[in-house]
Amino acid sequence: KNQVEQSPQSLIILEGKNCTLQCNYTVSPFSNLRWYKQDTGRGPVSLTIMTFSENTKSNGRYTATLDADTKQSSLHITASQLSDSASYICVVSGRGNEKLTFGTGTRLTIIP
Amino acid sequence: EAGVAQSPRYKIIEKRQSVAFWCNPISGHATLYWYQQILGQGPKLLIQFQNNGVVDDSQLPKDRFSAERLKGVDSTLKIQPAKLEDSAVYLCASSLGISNQPQHFGDGTRLSIL
Numbered sequence: 001k002n003q004v005e006q007s008p009q010s011l012i013i014l015e016g017k018n019c020t021l022q023c024n025y026t027v028s029p030f031s032n033l034r035w036y037k038q039d040t041g042r043g044p045v046s047l048t049i050m051t052f053s054e055n056t057k058s059n060g061r062y063t064a065t066l067d068a069d070t071k072q073s074s075l076h077i078t079a080s081q082l083s084d085s086a087s088y089i090c091v092v093s094g095r096g097n098e099k100l101t102f103g104t105g106t107r108l109t110i111i112p
Numbered sequence: 113e114a115g116v117a118q119s120p121r122y123k124i125i126e127k128r129q130s131v132a133f134w135c136n137p138i139s140g141h142a143t144l145y146w147y148q149q150i151l152g153q154g155p156k157l158l159i160q161f162q163n164n165g166v167v168d169d170s171q172l173p174k175d176r177f178s179a180e181r182l183k184g185v186d187s188t189l190k191i192q193p194a195k196l197e198d199s200a201v202y203l204c205a206s207s208l209g210i211s212n213q214p215q216h217f218g219d220g221t222r223l224s225i226l
Contacts (some may be wrong), residue, residue: 004154031211031212032211032212041219042219042220043116043203043205043217043218043219044155044203044217045217046214046215049212049214051212089155091154093211099157099168100157100215102154102155102156103154104152104153104154105153105154
């Protein structure tokens with residue numbers, strides 16, 4: 001069964017600090033892995049999309065890494081800001097049908 | 113570029129009543145998705161359209177849920193009759209339908225069943 005697991009479930013850090021969120025998946029065959037940011041009461045917004053051949057991709061202060069061999073990904077946030085408070089969802093797409101499997105997300109809270 | 117538009121933003125109904133949600137995708141996006149997101153969980157795909165044809169509706173509770181995408185543009189999702197467990201946010205998303213392209217989400221409709 002295709003699954004995406006994220007950790008931690010929730011995280012609280014001080015403004016200005018860095019943090020790393022984890023994603024493990026069992027989706028096979030693999031097409032791509034996406035990280036989305038979902039603010040409270042809003043729809044998810046795409047941060048990065050990585051294919052099998054990519055092992056890192058950045059979007060401003062967000063840097064995603066992918067290890068397709070171990071089926072793990074991480075999202076690193078540098079110099080966190082209050083506006084980074086949101087849920088971060090890892091999504092994996094299967095090759096062929098492009099069906100998306102969603103993780104349950106990590107709830108990140110930045111405190112001043 | 114205008115984003116995915118959804119309405120209404122909020123809806124409160126009693127169980128056994130019916131409700132409908134509307135979605136206008138980004139212009140030119142061939143693929144449209146409806147998701148159900150229960151509080152604290154990731155979105156769950158209900159139905160996927162490619163133009164006006166259904167690609168995947170395997171997780172749509174067809175005894176009470178229906179969706180259509182007339183003319184391959186706007187879409188409506190209907191629930192009839194609603195149950196308490198249908199309380200959730202219903203998200204609409206669209207994409208170009210090309211591999212490795214992101215899905216663009218609307219802000220959803222928050223449905224509460226009393």
